[in-house]
Amino acid sequence: MNANPIPQHAVDRLKGLRNANHPGGIFTSDFSVNEFLLVRKAGFEPVGLCLGSCIYHVGIQYALWNSSREMEVLSQAMYSARELAMSRMREEAQSMGADGVIGVRLEVKRMEWNAHVLEFVAIGTGVVHATGHQGFKGVKGQPFTSDLSGQDFWTLLHAGYRPLEMVMGSCVYHVARQGALKSMANVGRNVELTNFSQALYDAREIAMERMQHEALQAGAEGVVGVDLHEGSHAWQPHIIEFFAVGTAVKPITTEQDASIIPDPQLVLSVNS
Amino acid sequence: MGFFGRGKSDPEAGRRSLERQAMWEQALAQNRLPGFVADRLKGAASGAMPWMATMTPAELLVMRSHGIRPVATVTGTCALHYGFSWTRGHAEGWRTAAARLVEEAALCNANAVIDVKMRTTNLGLGSITDYTLVGTAVKIEGLPPSRHPVVTTVSAIEFARLLEAGIVPVNIVVGAHIEFLTNFRAGPLNTAAPVDDTMISLKNYDLSLLGNFLQHVRTQSMSDLRQHAREYGNGVLAPTHFSELQKIHSAAEGTRYLGRSIAIGTVVDTKARIDAPHSIMPIVDLRDSDDLSNCGNPHAFSIETGGNRVEMINVAF
Numbered sequence: 001m002n003a004n005p006i007p008q009h010a011v012d013r014l015k016g017l018r019n020a021n022h023p024g025g026i027f028t029s030d031f032s033v034n035e036f037l038l039v040r041k042a043g044f045e046p047v048g049l050c051l052g053s054c055i056y057h058v059g060i061q062y063a064l065w066n067s068s069r070e071m072e073v074l075s076q077a078m079y080s081a082r083e084l085a086m087s088r089m090r091e092e093a094q095s096m097g098a099d100g101v102i103g104v105r106l107e108v109k110r111m112e113w114n115a116h117v118l119e120f121v122a123i124g125t126g127v128v129h130a131t132g133h134q135g136f137k138g139v140k141g142q143p144f145t146s147d148l149s150g151q152d153f154w155t156l157l158h159a160g161y162r163p164l165e166m167v168m169g170s171c172v173y174h175v176a177r178q179g180a181l182k183s184m185a186n187v188g189r190n191v192e193l194t195n196f197s198q199a200l201y202d203a204r205e206i207a208m209e210r211m212q213h214e215a216l217q218a219g220a221e222g223v224v225g226v227d228l229h230e231g232s233h234a235w236q237p238h239i240i241e242f243f244a245v246g247t248a249v250k251p252i253t254t255e256q257d258a259s260i261i262p263d264p265q266l267v268l269s270v271n272s
Numbered sequence: 273m274g275f276f277g278r279g280k281s282d283p284e285a286g287r288r289s290l291e292r293q294a295m296w297e298q299a300l301a302q303n304r305l306p307g308f309v310a311d312r313l314k315g316a317a318s319g320a321m322p323w324m325a326t327m328t329p330a331e332l333l334v335m336r337s338h339g340i341r342p343v344a345t346v347t348g349t350c351a352l353h354y355g356f357s358w359t360r361g362h363a364e365g366w367r368t369a370a371a372r373l374v375e376e377a378a379l380c381n382a383n384a385v386i387d388v389k390m391r392t393t394n395l396g397l398g399s400i401t402d403y404t405l406v407g408t409a410v411k412i413e414g415l416p417p418s419r420h421p422v423v424t425t426v427s428a429i430e431f432a433r434l435l436e437a438g439i440v441p442v443n444i445v446v447g448a449h450i451e452f453l454t455n456f457r458a459g460p461l462n463t464a465a466p467v468d469d470t471m472i473s474l475k476n477y478d479l480s481l482l483g484n485f486l487q488h489v490r491t492q493s494m495s496d497l498r499q500h501a502r503e504y505g506n507g508v509l510a511p512t513h514f515s516e517l518q519k520i521h522s523a524a525e526g527t528r529y530l531g532r533s534i535a536i537g538t539v540v541d542t543k544a545r546i547d548a549p550h551s552i553m554p555i556v557d558l559r560d561s562d563d564l565s566n567c568g569n570p571h572a573f574s575i576e577t578g579g580n581r582v583e584m585i586n587v588a589f
Binding site: 007010011025026027028029030031032033034036037038040041046049051052053054055056057058059060061073076077080081084088109111112113114117119123154155158263264265266267268269 | 412415426430433434435436437438439440441474475476477478479480482483486487490491494497498501502505506507508509510513516517518519537538540552553554555556557558559
């Protein structure tokens with residue numbers, strides 16, 4: 001009984017017969033095991049971890065307590081710092097000859113020693129098409145970027161789309177405070193604070209519009225995996241950042257006929 | 273007849289404990305394992321003693337179907353005082369612990385150590401940390417014992433899947449780098465591009481000097497990682513990495529920036545462009561996940577009180 005399905009070269013390596021002298025150098029990646037398997041399955045090979053960082057001094061802007069408005073200086077800072085980190089990452093990818101970067105994470109960290117200094121990091125794994133297919137490059141022949149995991153990348157390709165560019169939109173907004181008289185009038189009642197509703201709506205809307213505009217510029221058909229979240233980076237109260245991020249995608253050639261995309265099989269797992 | 277049945281302290285037991293401690297001390301000094309550990313491992317290898325594995329029954333099933341047999345639980349420990357650098361201390365501690373783990377695995381004729389867990393214990397003794405690796409040594413049917421068994425953090429199921437795809441996880445590697453940025457000069461207050469953040473400004477600036485410095489520290493730690501990995505394989509999967517920048521003032525040295533970075537990964541050895549034998553079937557699991565069942569939970573809202581007003585930020589029903 002030896003249905004041992006392990007390939008010969010793997011067995012040799014386990015025996016220690018084959019030494020690890022690969023002339024082609026060594027790749028690094030922050031993939032998990034399953035991501036690695038699926039990316040290879042999708043026909044790509046990792047080449048290296050791509051990093052871009054940007055340490056940014058965020059300016060100061062004041063808003064009147066009773067006005068709802070966008071804080072353009074902050075919006076611009078949050079946007080351009082991320083963009084710088086992303087473009088540095090893309091440069092690294094290009095210098096290692098990658099066709100694209102997947103699993104990109106964008107992180108923002110505040111420096112302990114100065115509340116106005118933020119560190120923006122973009123990290124992802126650069127990949128190349130295993131047989132050198134050039135059709136997967138992103139905008140203007142640059143490496144594509146995507147925040148999709150290895151698993152989602154496989155699934156996206158099988159849905160007939162390819163990633164173009166990670167697109168984002170940011171809007172930092174100051175939400176007006178209410179006057180004391182108005183607050184007094186609301187005591188003990190359920191009242192919609194329309195100025196709040198309106199401000200939150202508007203800020204989110206602006207962030208999404210900016211992201212959509214980026215996707216349009218990239219020549220995308222759509223944006224998948226949109227994540228819309230709010231955050232405050234140690235600013236004064238009532239200042240919120242709305243950030244929208246997603247992967248702009250394009251059909252691989254022309255849109256595939258939906259009938260050739262496999263239907264997911266329904267399963268019910270019996271272990272709990 | 274349990275081990276702890278007597279209730280009274282046994283002078284024999286005290287003597288035995290001292291004996292064992294002496295044997296450990298001698299063994300660690302000579303870079304080998306004490307006799308009783310070797311006995312346990314050899315016993316497990318020969319089948320005279322029961323095997324021990326951290327696997328679940330599902331993992332055991334996959335192991336059996338791939339001709340892989342568990343042998344023993346093996347460990348490696350190194351308690352290290354990190355003097356100069358926390359970052360390099362980490363790298364060195366893990367490397368020593370990994371070497372000891374491999375030694376134990378080789379003793380029980382294993383071909384691989386899988387499901388390796390990395391643990392540190394802060395002993396509360398200042399800058400002493402204990403680096404421990406615990407894993408399951410396994411044998412692959414039909415293979416002779418390896419002198420240097422491969423070591424991997426992946427679970428049994430993932431190990432089998434990797435081997436099928438022609439990917440051998442070979443070892444755990446650590447890359448680290450630490451560097452001070454000292455020779456910078458803070459520019460005059462109104463320069464267009466300030467060097468560091470010393471001045472207060474209303475404007476947005478890209479502090480490219482600091483950004484490039486941190487990027488350089490990260491690149492160095494990744495190249496350290498590659499350097500160590502080169503010995504074992506041709507790729508590193510490193511989902512764990514950490515880096516930071518600190519600003520340090522001291523009377524003697526003035527203001528300095530400290531950048532440090534560490535990355536831990538699994539080295540893999542694989543042929544490029546090998547086709548994995550699996551076909552992948554998209555599935556939808558009909559069992560409700562925990563995430564979904566939380567949708568019915570009406571309590572996911574936050575309330576902030578500011579003055580005499582209550583803001584309901586996000587109410588999900």
